[in-house]
Amino acid sequence: MTAPLAHIVDDDEAIRDALTWLLRTRNVSARTWSSAEEFLAGWQPDFNGCIVLDIRMREMSGLECFDALLERRNPMPVIFLTGHGDVPMAVGTLKKGAFDFLEKPFDDNALVDVVIRAMESDARRLASQETQATVSGRLAQLTPREQEVMHLVLAGKFNKVIADELNISMRTVEVHRSRVFEKMGVRSAVELAQLLAPGRD
Amino acid sequence: MILNPLPPTPTSPPPSWYWSLPYAAVALFVATMAALLWLTHRQDSEEQRATLINDVLWMEQNLGFQFERNNNHLTQLGPDLLKGGPLSATTQARLRQALDPESGLIRILWLHTNGEVRGAQPPYTDSHLVGETGGTFPSNSAYRLSRSMGQPVYSDAYAVIENQTQFEVHVPIFDGGRYLGSVVGVYSLNNMVSQQVPWWFSERYRVSVANNLGVEIAAKSRVSPLSSLAYEIPFEPPGHGLTLNVTAYKSEVRWIPLLLMGSLGVLAAAIVWSLWQLRRHMQRRQAAEQALRAEHAFRKAMEDSLNTGMRARDLKGRITYVNPAFCRMVGWSAEELVGLLPPMPYWAPEALERTLAVHEMVLGGNAPPQGIEIRLMRRNGERFDALLIEAPLIDSEGRHIGWMGSMVDVTEQKHAQELYRQQQERLQATARLVTMGEMASTLAHELNQPLAAISSYNTGCINMIGKGDMSPGELSGILEKIGKQAQRAGQIIRRVHAFVRRSEPKCEPVDLNAILREAVGLVEPDAERRGVNIQQDLADALPEIAADPVMIEQVAINLIRNGMDAMADAPRPQRNLTLTTRLQDGMLILSVADRGKGIPPEVAEKLFAPFFTTKEEGMGMGLNICRSIAELHRGRLSFEGNPGGGTIFHFSLPVQP
Numbered sequence: 001m002t003a004p005l006a007h008i009v010d011d012d013e014a015i016r017d018a019l020t021w022l023l024r025t026r027n028v029s030a031r032t033w034s035s036a037e038e039f040l041a042g043w044q045p046d047f048n049g050c051i052v053l054d055i056r057m058r059e060m061s062g063l064e065c066f067d068a069l070l071e072r073r074n075p076m077p078v079i080f081l082t083g084h085g086d087v088p089m090a091v092g093t094l095k096k097g098a099f100d101f102l103e104k105p106f107d108d109n110a111l112v113d114v115v116i117r118a119m120e121s122d123a124r125r126l127a128s129q130e131t132q133a134t135v136s137g138r139l140a141q142l143t144p145r146e147q148e149v150m151h152l153v154l155a156g157k158f159n160k161v162i163a164d165e166l167n168i169s170m171r172t173v174e175v176h177r178s179r180v181f182e183k184m185g186v187r188s189a190v191e192l193a194q195l196l197a198p199g200r201d
Numbered sequence: 202m203i204l205n206p207l208p209p210t211p212t213s214p215p216p217s218w219y220w221s222l223p224y225a226a227v228a229l230f231v232a233t234m235a236a237l238l239w240l241t242h243r244q245d246s247e248e249q250r251a252t253l254i255n256d257v258l259w260m261e262q263n264l265g266f267q268f269e270r271n272n273n274h275l276t277q278l279g280p281d282l283l284k285g286g287p288l289s290a291t292t293q294a295r296l297r298q299a300l301d302p303e304s305g306l307i308r309i310l311w312l313h314t315n316g317e318v319r320g321a322q323p324p325y326t327d328s329h330l331v332g333e334t335g336g337t338f339p340s341n342s343a344y345r346l347s348r349s350m351g352q353p354v355y356s357d358a359y360a361v362i363e364n365q366t367q368f369e370v371h372v373p374i375f376d377g378g379r380y381l382g383s384v385v386g387v388y389s390l391n392n393m394v395s396q397q398v399p400w401w402f403s404e405r406y407r408v409s410v411a412n413n414l415g416v417e418i419a420a421k422s423r424v425s426p427l428s429s430l431a432y433e434i435p436f437e438p439p440g441h442g443l444t445l446n447v448t449a450y451k452s453e454v455r456w457i458p459l460l461l462m463g464s465l466g467v468l469a470a471a472i473v474w475s476l477w478q479l480r481r482h483m484q485r486r487q488a489a490e491q492a493l494r495a496e497h498a499f500r501k502a503m504e505d506s507l508n509t510g511m512r513a514r515d516l517k518g519r520i521t522y523v524n525p526a527f528c529r530m531v532g533w534s535a536e537e538l539v540g541l542l543p544p545m546p547y548w549a550p551e552a553l554e555r556t557l558a559v560h561e562m563v564l565g566g567n568a569p570p571q572g573i574e575i576r577l578m579r580r581n582g583e584r585f586d587a588l589l590i591e592a593p594l595i596d597s598e599g600r601h602i603g604w605m606g607s608m609v610d611v612t613e614q615k616h617a618q619e620l621y622r623q624q625q626e627r628l629q630a631t632a633r634l635v636t637m638g639e640m641a642s643t644l645a646h647e648l649n650q651p652l653a654a655i656s657s658y659n660t661g662c663i664n665m666i667g668k669g670d671m672s673p674g675e676l677s678g679i680l681e682k683i684g685k686q687a688q689r690a691g692q693i694i695r696r697v698h699a700f701v702r703r704s705e706p707k708c709e710p711v712d713l714n715a716i717l718r719e720a721v722g723l724v725e726p727d728a729e730r731r732g733v734n735i736q737q738d739l740a741d742a743l744p745e746i747a748a749d750p751v752m753i754e755q756v757a758i759n760l761i762r763n764g765m766d767a768m769a770d771a772p773r774p775q776r777n778l779t780l781t782t783r784l785q786d787g788m789l790i791l792s793v794a795d796r797g798k799g800i801p802p803e804v805a806e807k808l809f810a811p812f813f814t815t816k817e818e819g820m821g822m823g824l825n826i827c828r829s830i831a832e833l834h835r836g837r838l839s840f841e842g843n844p845g846g847g848t849i850f851h852f853s854l855p856v857q858p
Contacts, residue, residue: 012650014686018657021679025664056646083646104649108660 004049004123006030006115009039009065010081011057019052019111026112028119036065043069047076048126050099050118052111055082055089066093075125077118081106135195141183149176153189154196223476231469238462249430249449256402257432257447264397268438271306272353272372274299275384279374282311282320283382296322299386302396307367308387314380316344339369339385347371347383355439358390358412366390366410366418368439388439390419406447413442426451510587510608513594518543518564521603530587530610532580549578551732551773563591563604574611585612619730637822647693651686658683706749706833713782713789713854714739716750720757721780724765732773733765738781744856746789752830753854756838759823760793760850766816767797767848788836788853796847800840808840827852 006023008030010016016032023030029049033039036053037060051069055062066078077099082090090101099118102111142150145166152162159173166173186192278299281292288296300306300322310321318339340356347354351373358368368388374381390410398408398421407427409420428451436443504511510527514520523538531538531547538545548556552575559573572590579585587608594603658679665671721735728735761778768776779794800808807813809828814821824838831838836854843849 012654014654014682014689015650015657017682018654018661018686022657022661022664025661025668083642083649104653105656106653108657109664112660 002044002046002048003029004119005047006049006119007033007039007047007051007076009033009036009051009057009062010054011035011059012054015054022108023112023115026109026116028112028115036060036062036068040065040068043072043074045072045074047074048122049076050115050122051076051078052115053078053080055080063089063093066096066098070096075122077121079111079114079118081111131195135184138184142180146176146180146183149173150180150184150192153177153180154193156189220480224473227469227473227476231465234462234465234469238458238465241458245455246430250432253406253430253432253447253449256406257434257445260398260402260408260447261434261445263399264393264436265438267305267397268370271299271304271386272370274304275309275353275370275372275386276374278309279311279372279384280376280381282309282384283374285319288320293322302392305388305393305397306386307389307392310339310385310387312339312344312371312383312385314382316341316383319382339371339387343369343371344383344385347373348380351375355441357441358418358439358443360418364391366412368441370439394419394421404450406449409446409448410436411444411446417446418443423450508609510610511605512538512608513603513605515603516564516601518560520545527608530579530585530608531577547577547579549576549584552576559589563589563606566593585610586615587611644693644697648690651689651693654686655683655690658686706752706830708747708749710745711748711750711753712745713743713753713791716754717757717780717782717791720754720761723754724758724761727762728765728778731765731769731776733768733776733778735761736777736779738779740781740783743782743784743789746854746856748834748854749830752833756827756830756852757791757793759827760791760852763823763850764793764795764797764848767795769797771797784856787856789856790851790853792849792851794843794847794849796843796845799842799846800848805840809838 006028008016008019010019010032011034013034016034020030020032033042036057039051051074053062053065062080062082066080069076069078078093078097079099080090080093080101081104082101083104093101099121100114102114139147148166149162152165157165159170159177163170163173181187181192184192184195186195274295278292278295281289281295296309299309308321308323308325310325311319313319343354343356348371353370353372356369356371358366360366366389368390370386370388372384372386374384394408394410402408403421403423407420407422409417409422411417428449430449432447434445436445504524505526507524507526510530511522511524512520512527513522520538520541523535525535528535528538533546543560544553544557556575556577559568559575562568562573568589568591570590572588574586574588576584577587588611589606589608591604591606593601594605596602662671662676662679665675717737717739721737725735761780764778765776768778775796777796779792781792781794783790783792804815809824811822811825813825814823828838831852831854834854836852838850838852840848840850
């Protein structure tokens, strides 16, 4: 896993340099790309952090680059910098999943704030990806019967009802239940539900 | 061209006998006249015949008297002749008297009682008697008959030599019952006829005597044709089958009835001929009328179907004819329009002067062949533009009697043109706006870049300083970068300025008034459309100045357009735009005064600012450009309130730059 970076894509060297410097003053690491083409060429699926994309560039525009990134299922949040303030265009980008857009001239620290928020959001995404991987591993340890019991517990049913439905004794239900809690690393049904909430289908 | 409607066609043609009536009348007339003539002629013939009979009877009577007289003479002579002895002188004288040619007697014989001839006067020889005598001479039978009857008896007629015919009359003489002998008178029938018929009778009639065989034996005639009118009576005495034939000569031609008849015939013929001619003439006329009617209907249908208004006027401009399309166009009916003199009700009041001028031009024969456009008014007050084409109206005798005008409603067309022009203008304005926007956008982006960079460096520095861990070396590096970006921004601005510099004026000597007139000519149609009256008050003999004519004209047009825009909501009579030029303090000053709303103070401040506009479609560059042009020419653009309301713009240019 690479370190989180703010990827600045702008064809103007001064802007790139100034923004890198600005972000550095707020302890954000940045990597600059002098064109959309260069960025797309260097892009890796495990990049994380955020992308600061200028809309107006000499060759490929920011919007085209954004579309290419969507195609590649880029997970990083994208922040647009626009000189036009074209609201319909901005709305279009937001609808497609852009993180935010800023109209030039912008308040520089506001931009840094947005970058920081985007990077935090990306960090959460990574963390959640990790949690899901853990949960999947634990669920794989459950026996089929234990999984059956777990689903019924999550449905909020009492042990007696579960015993009736599965046609087993109350005692057996309690054993399965404690094993499920143990294997999933939780102490209560509530914790179990929280753990599984994002991953449940 | 139909000026007057034709009278309606008679509902039904006359019956066929209608035309034969005059002929029948003429035939009747001729027949009557012929009958009259025939009657006259017949009466004439009857009269002639009656006259003939009368004349013949008179003739017969006359002859009878003569015979009687001769018999008396012979009776008186008898005793003297028969007493014997030489004849006394008296007797001789009486004999000569009796033998007068008038009497018809040619010879007197006196006989013995036994019938022998005792003497004769004149004496005769037998040679006298050579001829066709049927018996003795003198006639025995007559002698005996007269002796026995005791009265004169006539003998048969007999021919003698020299183609003569004679007859005798035997007169017995008695003396106291004793027969003394007879006296015989010999008549020459030929002599009788020639001598006894009076001249006037023989002039008129041919008189002839025929014997019992019908052979003509004596005649008195002249060389002249005979008519069929004849009368025959027995010649008695002497009788014995002699007949007296009287034949009238053909009278000389009787001219009067002939003339009458002839003239009647000629007259009748003339009447018939003229009737026939009249009939032919009327038939031709009817055919012509029919043709005219058909032509009329054709033309009328043509005119009615036209979408073009047609209107005829006489030389004084009085309307003499309008077609339905014209009526539809103006909204007045033909009855209301025909006979009107100018000004016409369909002339728009605001364009009255021009319309009148056009009218005068048409009547003067100076109408342009391609037509004139004028603004007219419908009855409901709606205005419309019409293209008017006039042509002289020539009557059938070649006289110029007026003007025929065709009128086409071009309002829609003009409207479409106007719309097109406006759209075109808007399109151009939009295109200019887009270009301007592009330019502004590019410029903004270009400038934004260094400014954004500067801003970012700046914010970064502040952040660092806030944290308190900034080394002077690092700071000076950043500040250098900031300076570089500021220079970059300056470079961009210099580039823009250089770009603007490229449109420097191309100066040449110009006449401000001429440019102004040209500008007015360009905006005039627009002004007319908006109802703005442009007045020019141009100073004479202005010096020429060195300027770019295109730019100056641009300024003039801009100022005029602005003035007209300012008066868009003003009442029509108030829409006056005054242009003045004058020379003052070495400056040529063009003033454009409008009578609009004027300029409020808050607008006045920003009036020359670029992109400032009070107009919906404006770009806000007009006055800005004007001022730039003024400055390029080292002149000035200023404005002030118009004392009469509105604004006056002054555009001044130095005479010597």
